[in-house]
Amino acid sequence: MTLHVCVSCLAGEDRDASPRAGARLYQALIDTQQRQDQPPHVRIAAAECLSNCNRGCSAALCGAGRWSYVYGDLTEAAVDDLLAGAGRYAATADGLVPWRERPTIFRKGVIARIPPAPQPA
Amino acid sequence: MTLHVCVSCLAGEDRDASPRAGARLYQALIDTQQRQDQPPHVRIAAAECLSNCNRGCSAALCGAGRWSYVYGDLTEAAVDDLLAGAGRYAATADGLVPWRERPTIFRKGVIARIPPAPQPA
Numbered sequence: 001m002t003l004h005v006c007v008s009c010l011a012g013e014d015r016d017a018s019p020r021a022g023a024r025l026y027q028a029l030i031d032t033q034q035r036q037d038q039p040p041h042v043r044i045a046a047a048e049c050l051s052n053c054n055r056g057c058s059a060a061l062c063g064a065g066r067w068s069y070v071y072g073d074l075t076e077a078a079v080d081d082l083l084a085g086a087g088r089y090a091a092t093a094d095g096l097v098p099w100r101e102r103p104t105i106f107r108k109g110v111i112a113r114i115p116p117a118p119q120p121a
Numbered sequence: 122m123t124l125h126v127c128v129s130c131l132a133g134e135d136r137d138a139s140p141r142a143g144a145r146l147y148q149a150l151i152d153t154q155q156r157q158d159q160p161p162h163v164r165i166a167a168a169e170c171l172s173n174c175n176r177g178c179s180a181a182l183c184g185a186g187r188w189s190y191v192y193g194d195l196t197e198a199a200v201d202d203l204l205a206g207a208g209r210y211a212a213t214a215d216g217l218v219p220w221r222e223r224p225t226i227f228r229k230g231v232i233a234r235i236p237p238a239p240q241p242a
Contacts, residue, residue: 004236043239051190051234060235068189069172070233112191112233113172114181115125118164 001063001090003082004047005029009056011075021075025057028076033083041083041090052111061086066095070111078105122184122211124203125168126150130177132196142196146178149197153204162204162211173232182207187216191232199226 009022019027029044042061052058055072059082062068066089074082081103088097094116099107130143140148150165163182173179176193180203183189187210195203202224209218215237220228 002239045236045239047236049234051231058233060233062235062238064238068235070191070235110172112179112181112193113170114183114189114191114235115166115168117183117185118123118166 001042001061001066001086003029003042003044003086004050004060004062005044006048006050006052006056006058007046008049009053009058011056022057025059025074025076025079028079029082032079036083041087055109055111058111061089061095063089063095065116066092067116068095068114069106070113071106071109072111073109074105081105122163122182122187122207124150124163124165124207125171125181125183126165127169127171127173127177127179128167129170130174130179132177143178146180146195146197146200149200150203153200157204162208176230176232179232182210182216184211184216186237187213188237189216189235190227191234192227192230193232194230195226202226 005026007023007026011021013021026046033040050058052072057074058072060070085103085106088101089095126147128144128147132142134142147167154161171179173193178195179193181191206224206227209222
């Protein structure tokens with residue numbers, strides 16, 4: 001499983017901001033994951049623009065044979081919920097987390113989702 | 122390569138519309154592809170909700186080792202451009218079609234994109 005985090009997201013800040021809001025979110029996720037006792041559920045990967053600039057910060061949760069999800073409106077305050085939600089995603093077979101188990105940031109921030117690749121006939 | 126087409130999209134029409142706008146788009150794509158002389162570039166698959174309801178009709182273009190793209194604001198008038206754009210996508214190694222080669226519906230209708238799965242280290 002991979003959580004792709006857009007490191008170019010500005011989230012409304014000035015274009016010259018450094019580090020950018022997306023890069024700060026990425027670093028906060030890495031730092032928090034490294035402080036956790038249990039082995040990580042997902043690999044956190046820095047991504048170029050996820051084409052969701054109007055609702056950044058953005059991240060995408062993906063895994064083989066699973067639905068992929070793109071989330072927006074994320075901030076550094078969402079780090080714990082993001083990692084918890086990624087854990088719930090990792091615990092499913094198909095990426096479909098029951099609605100009531102989804103963190104609020106996943107319910108309200110979903111931008112789009114993509115089905116798993118079809119199995120060869 | 123797969124073009125996932127949301128068949129539940131209403132695109133602003135009444136919830137009781139039958140067939141729904143998304144299902145009409147899906148059928149139009151299938152019909153048009155079957156009339157083409159060359160072998161299809163992509164497999165067209167009916168999908169449940171792609172969570173892009175505010176900007177439906179929606180479709181997602183995916184392929185192994187490629188960036189995935191979700192598009193919105195699609196109509197039956199977009200069928201030829203969608204299939205042409207899918208052909209350009211199929212002709213790339215990574216899913217990144219040069220900007221000037223992208224149909225207008227891809228430039229204006231992109232909702233989000235997701236990087237390919239990282240290669241194992």
